[in-house]
Amino acid sequence: MKKFINKTLIAAAVATTMVAGGVQAAESITVVSWGGAYTKSQVEAYHKPWMALTGNTIISDDYNGGLAEIKAQVEAGNVTWNLVDVELSDAVRGCDEGILEVMDHSVLPDGDNGVPAAEDFLPGALVECAVGNIVWSTVFIHDSSKIQGVDGLKDFFDLNKFPGKRGMRKGAKPNLEFALMADGVEPADVYELLSTDAGVDRAFAKLDTIKDSVVWWESGAQPPQLLADGEVTMTTAYNGRVFNAIASEGKPFVINWDGQVWDLDLWVIPKGASNQEATMDFVKFSTSTKPLADQASWIPYGPLRKSSFGLVGSFHSNPDLDMAPHMPTAPANFKRALQNDFEFWADNSDQLNERFNAWLTK
């Protein structure tokens, strides 16, 4: 009898292990990003190789940035997203508000060259609740088949030299920065100036000069479309999406790097998300040296690991098109660049967006 019980116990234990093993092998996580060409680059460079490697599945979902959905899910106790691609300011704010899981950076793998992760990542890429993956940038673009001779950010605000509509992101960020830089302020002084009332007044005064000609966009897919449709003569846009319109669709768009405002994108896990072990495994994989470099062959967003720099190759569909010169961080593009100051925006976005909204409806 005793033997029988033992046998049953063992059988049960084996069965349980098998079931548990089976569940683990078929885990599914929902990864949320910004859609379009950017999500495609992540699917190709991160999702597909990881799914092939582990047998897990990834459901890809799109959103338009911001913390609203994460906050709603966490506060309702019904978290359906496992991993989200967010801007630095949202990663920090979400962490402060306790709606993101704290991430253990010690589990991140070394770079392919053996450099520990903590040194391999660019400064600022590892924050309490997030692991960075790429550098992206807001630039302004024009259509070379329609206008020529655009010389720097000041021309974006020059309606006499280049008549026509301008496209800008609806919101205070990063239009106030653009306005000041176009007004001759050096990138290093922008946030210091914006911290004063006089600086904010000056930025709005500059925006006033083109206000009646501005078309406001909200999602990153809009500006290349606005330019292609001829709705605007110039528009601000995310550099990766513009590159994609140029390289894949052959659009005659030109990226103007003068006064670019760059920022980081990072992975965050909403607090209380399920399958965190598998999610963390995906984070480790996707932010390792090779996938980061691969990602950059689909869209020119710079990898955040130094060990990935040398591996960045050519555009996935065109071996002659080298990706390195199209990165926001390429030396030629980086001459007059400004890093988005997440702390400034965490402090001032409520107030400045209020003023922006009031200004907009005036």
Place this chain on the structure above:
Amino acid sequence: MTTANSSIDQADAMPLKEKLAKTTAIQRRRAFLLTLPLVLFLLISFVFPIGQMLFNSIHNNKVSGVVPDFAVAIQSWDGQGLPSEEVFEIFVKDLAKAKKVREVGRTVGNMATRINYEMPGSRSLFTKTARKVINIKQGPYKEALIKINEKWANPQVWLTLQRASHDISPAFYIAAMDLKYNEVGEVVQADELYQIYLKNFIKTLWLAALITFICVLLAYPVAYLLSVLPLRQSNLLMIMVLLPFWTSLLVRTTAWIAILQTEGVINDLLVYFGVIGEDGRIQMIYNQTGTVIAMVHILLPFMILPLYSVMKTIQPTYMRAALSMGSKPFNAYRRVYLPQTIPGLAAGTLLVFILAIGYYITPALVGGQDGLLISNLIAYHIQKSLNWSLGAALGAMLLVVVLALYWVYNRLIGIDKLRFG
């Protein structure tokens, strides 16, 4: 046996009136049971969320929930100079605890966001200090805190904290009415550059009135035609009215974008026929004009249908009688026909106006920068800025406006005269 008999006798002896009352009471109870699902549905989907919204607009525990002991202790401060050393000590300890526990909805970041609404630029003061406060092991706490950041010596920080420590406060209504607290805690008008909500309320009411007026002008003749045409033609016309009504709202709005945009159908035609030059394309969308055009189209059936159903019941003999008795056509129309359509007109006006002031999706898509309504600002605070309390306060104000209108309406026309069909 006898008892049964006697009870029957008693029942027979019961007066008819009482019996009737009993049966109707049972019937009434049964009828109520039938409506119970609806009552429950309304309670869950309507009364409860609105109650929640009203509660959220005055209740915010982002300070007392994060630093509970401090929220009590600070109340004893008289607002002169800085709070006492004990209050500082309690604050430092509460802050360190909140930083360590990180409970959802009760983190230092939540409190920082709350204070930042009333004292812009102070958010990082809290989040940065919280990272360092764990290192403060002993007093004097006042000195240690000020050493971390000298802004802690600013009485305004403590005044704001003291005010925000009350869970129930009018702070969000103050913000929603373009007012603010100044350095010494008095309520004053916000700087003109930051005023947005009251103006937007007025604009919303004005646009809704305009849309309603245009709807009346367009719908009245159509409804009249519908009611007098022979069945075949009126059926066809009815389908033309209803077909757009059944089409998705988004499809109709995007269709207007295709028609009205600067590179759109109307502008192309105008340029083609030489009415305007290539440079003179008219901006008809992404502004108030676009909002008004698209919303009139979308809300028109809500005006036509009540009007039609009322006009349908008006006997043509009344008009004929008036005319045969020598009245001029216009006079007959004005004194006989028009008054009879008032109930339908009233219903349509009320319906369209109330729908219009709460409209969200169409202005969001075609409103551009100056065609946005108050609902778009509410959505902004719910979705983007995450200031749910302010969104709730604005929502509550919108609710009050609607109820006030309803009341005025009831006074002027009488809600019992309303007829939808």
